[in-house]
Structure formats: structure tokens, C-alpha cells
């Protein structure tokens with residue numbers, strides 16, 4: 053059954069909006085703004101909208117531009133899996149076509165059509181997406197894990213002796229950028245300036261354009277180098293793919309991949325670490341070995357998806373979604389954050405979702421995130437290694453002092469200050485090792501790595517279990533075997 057409201061955009065010239073049309077009544081039971089003071093608590097607002105309107109609700113974006121937000125889990129999946137009814141090409145969006153969305157609209161970077169696979173559909177989407185996924189398929193996952201391990205070790209070395217760190221700016225924002233610069237084939241471009249530039253470009257501050265130019269210059273240099281002399285990296289495979297991408301297309305896809313990976317994975321790392329540090333249930337489960345780090349990451353993807361919404365999908369024809377009548381040209385927000393907490397799939401939000409990966413964090417359908425394995429690997433290996441090395445890590449501020457910066461698209465933790473007993477640096481080419489703690493302290497048992505004390509020199513070490521590979525610790529009566537296990541472990545860590 054569809055609701056009686058006509059097009060959300062109310063642009064039917066013959067009928068005009070009927071009384072009670074939600075697009076024309078602000079406030080309870082009507083349409084709500086999802087920007088400005090009304091939207092300080094977006095999570096709470098989505099729940100009110102769900103109560104008032106059900107799984108698909110009318111909302112207003114900046115400048116009161118109308119949109120639907122999809123709140124139901126099933127309805128979100130239906131949206132992204134129905135390419136015959138919905139497209140990501142904003143050029144058919146009625147408010148855009150009718151000039152309601154001004155060129156300086158704050159969401160224009162998300163809305164404006166670009167020649168990239170995210171906005172393409174049909175044959176063109178297939179051509180571009182095939183080039184991206186084929187290039188991704190050539191990435192050697194063992195060497196990616198090696199890069200993640202080395203960079204995690206390097207970042208932790210940067211603050212381990214100080215006994216204090218701020219994990220958003222010193223860890224979560226750096227690790228994905230460092231790894232992605234390696235994957236794309238420009239490890240020399242990874243530095244503080246590159247991380248700052250990406251952060252600044254995405255925040256949309258007054259220096260965003262210069263920062264964006266800084267990143268694009270690096271990507272242009274990389275494209276030119278690999279066009280002349282391809283190597284074995286993501287960029288070279290993108291360039292040489294039979295889809296025949298132009299230099300502009302290559303650059304735009306490198307930008308898409310770099311920014312999508314950086315922003316989403318930085319959020320995921322910060323969210324997962326925050327959860328581990330502040331939620332006693334999590335801590336207890338990790339300590340007791342009932343939950344592994346990959347399972348904790350998956351729970352974080354349910355509870356705080358790194359992209360809360362994706363702007364947007366647009367109706368190609370008159371249709372129906374969640375009992376709502378959707379008109380051709382209407383815009384819809386794909387919304388993992390409210391979709392993941394739909395009471396029809398999660399009647400009890402405190403219940404663990406262990407073993408269930410059907411969250412919406414990576415989207416679905418033809419545009420489903422092709423980089424999810426890399427995002428998960430960065431989070432799994434990075435969090436596991438950090439908790440292994442800083443096994444006594446604690447939040448260094450009252451939990452209530454943590455602050456988030458929210459936009460329609462995502463919610464970023466501003467800072468995550470932590471403290472721990474100062475620890476020595478470690479060799480970045482070796483697996484992370486726990487350092488013995490004073491006896492009164494209880495260390496982390498993160499489930500995938502042992503926190504047993506290990507000597508600094510790996511001559512006769514007690515081998516920690518490699519991340520995610522359950523393995524019995526050898527007894528001290530087996531020295532020869534212990535060396536073999538250590539060797540194998542080091543080889544595994546190095547991706548050899």
C-alpha cells in the first residue's frame with residue numbers, strides 16, 4: 053500500500069500539494085530538516101522519523117531541498133539492489149533540474165555528477181567498475197597485510213615511549229593513508245602533509261580547494277609516471293585495463309579510491325578503538341577471548357557504519373518503497389546508520405551481532421564497496437597490533453568529554469586521547485609483541501594475539517599467535533620447534 057502523499061518534490065504542476073503533504077508541513081508528523089539545529093542528534097531524529105513515518109521518511113536537506121531518507125534495513129537493500137528503478141546519476145533529480153539546488157549548495161560535492169563509477173550506471177558503470185575491480189583483484193593481500201603491519205608498528209613507535217597518544221590524529225587518520233599510498237603505487241607521497249590535505253579537503257574548510265589540489269597533483273604525477281612505465285600496482289593495472297580509461301578517468305578513480313578508503317577506514321578504526329576503550333562489555337569479551345578483533349570490527353560496522361548515509365539515489369520512474377509513493381526524479385538517501393538499527397532486524401540493540409555480516413556499512417547491489425576486504429584488513433590488523441603493543445591502554449579523559457563532528461554523510465570522532473605505561477620501540481618488520489606489565493595490571497587478551505611477555509630480541513622468543521590464526525603455544529621443552537614457529541610467524545607477517 054502506498055501513502056497518499058504525491059511526489060515529495062511536489063512538482064506536479066496540475067495537482068499542487070494536497071493538504072497534509074509532508075513536504076509542506078514542518079515539525080512532528082510532517083517533514084523534518086536533517087541539517088542545522090534540528091539535526092544536532094541525527095540518530096535520535098532518525099528514530100523520531102521512523103516512528104512518525106515508517107521505513108521511508110520525507111526530509112529537507114540544506115536550503116530546504118526535499119529528499120527521502122530510507123530508514124528500514126530491507127528498504128535500503130531494495131533501493132541499492134534495484135538498478136532498473138534507481139540510479140546514482142543526480143542529473144535526473146528534479147530539484148537539481150529545476151534549479152532548487154544552487155551551485156554553492158554545501159552538499160554539492162556529494163551531489164554533482166562526475167565521470168566515475170559511483171555515478172555511472174548500465175554499460176558505463178560496468179566498464180569503469182570492471183577496471184576498478186580487476187585492478188583491485190591484482191592486489192596481493194599478503195603484501196597489503198605486511199604494509200598494514202609495518203605502518204602500524206611505525207605509528208605506534210612514534211608515541212609508545214611517551215605513555216600518551218591521541219589515536220584519531222596519530223593513528224586512525226594515518227594508517228589508511230599510509231597503506232593506500234602503498235597500494236596505489238606512491239609510497240613516497242605518504243606524509244603528514246598528505247594526511248592533512250585529505251582531512252582538510254573532506255572537511256570542506258576554506259583551504260579545502262588547495263588541499264584537494266595538493267592530493268590531485270600527486271595523483272596526476274602518479275598517473276603520468278605509470279602511463280609511461282607501468283609497474284605491478286593498482287594504478288598501473290587501472291591504466292592498462294582493456295576498458296581503456298583516459299588519464300582523467302584514471303585520476304578521478306584514484307581520487308575516489310583514495311578518499312573513500314581514507315575517510316571510511318579512519319572512521320572505522322576510531323570507532324572500533326573507542327568502543328573497545330569505553331564499552332565494558334566489549335572489553336570483557338575481548339579479555340575473556342569470547343570475541344576476536346575482527347568480530348569487534350564487524351560489531352562496530354553494525355553500530356557505527358563509517359558512512360552514515362550515501363547521497364544519493366534517484367528514482368528513474370514512478371515507483372513505491374516502504375509503502376511510500378516515489379515519483380520519477382525524487383532523491384533518496386541510502387542510509388546505513390538508521391538501516392542498521394531497524395528494530396525489525398535488531399529488536400534488542402545490546403544483543404551481539406557476532407557472525408552476522410548483513411549490515412549495510414558497505415552498501416549493496418551494483419555499487420557495493422569493492423574495497424571492503426582492504427578496509428577490514430586495515431582495521432583488523434591495525435587494532436590487533438595496537439592493542440597487543442599497548443596492552444594496558446586506557447582512555448585519558450572522561451568518556452563524556454569525547455566529541456564528534458557530524459554531517460549528513462558521516463560522524464567523526466574528533467579525538468581519542470589514551471594513556472599507557474611507556475613502552476620501547478619495536479622493529480617494524482617483526483610482528484607486534486606485548487611488553488611485560490607490572491604484576492598488578494591486567495593486560496589485554498585480544499583473542500587473536502597472545503599478550504604473554506616476549507623478550508625484545510627474537511632469539512628464543514615465546515611466539516605470539518599470529519593475528520587471526522589460532523595456534524597452540526609450544527611448550528618450553530620444544531626449543532627447535534619454537535624457532536620454527538617463530539620463523540614461520542615472521543615469514544607470515546612479512547607476507548612471504
Ligand code: HEM
Pocket residue numbers: 132169170171181184308309310312313314316317320357358359362386412413414415416418419420421422423424426427428
Ligand atoms: C571500512 C571501510 C569502508 C567502508 C565502510 C566503505 C563503504 C562504502 C560505501 C557505503 C560505498 C557506497 C555504496 C553505494 O553507493 O551504494 C562505497 C563505495 C566505494 N568504495 Fe568503499 N568503503 C570502505 C573502504 C574502501 C576501500 C579501502 C576502498 C578502496 C581500496 C573503497 C573503494 C570504494 C569504491 C571505488 C566505491 C565506489 C563503487 C561503485 O560505485 O561502484 N572503499 N564504499
